[in-house]
Amino acid sequence: MKRVAVVIKNIEKKEDALRTVQGFNDKGNRIELFVLDHDLEIFSRLFMQNRILLSEISGCYSDNPLNKDRFNFQYATSEMIAEHLKQADFIIPF
Secondary structure (H helix, E strand, C coil): CCEEEEEECCHHHHHHHHHHHHHHHHCCCEEEEEECCCCHHHHHHHHHHCHHHHHHCCEEEECCHHHHHHHCCEECCHHHHHHHHHHCCEEEEC
16 A cells, blocks of 8 residues: 555646545555645535545645635644655655
8 A cells, every 4th residue: 555645736736636536545545635725615516525535535634724624624734744745655746
């Protein structure tokens, strides 16, 4: 099992990122999703539609505290995110 970090910095690529999460999750990998610098409220429908997928992966993290309350993402500082990324076998940026 590989540890895969999917990092969304460009919010326009959110659909591609979620498809990547699904593909790696189907292969039995440990997946962590990181959303950087964005409030996901305007994309709430997309993330709510994928809440089952997101609940199956190892963790969803955001450096925006608003995402914690709305989408059950774990709040993480830049330093905390960096520690997670150091442990990943693969980092896939979007």
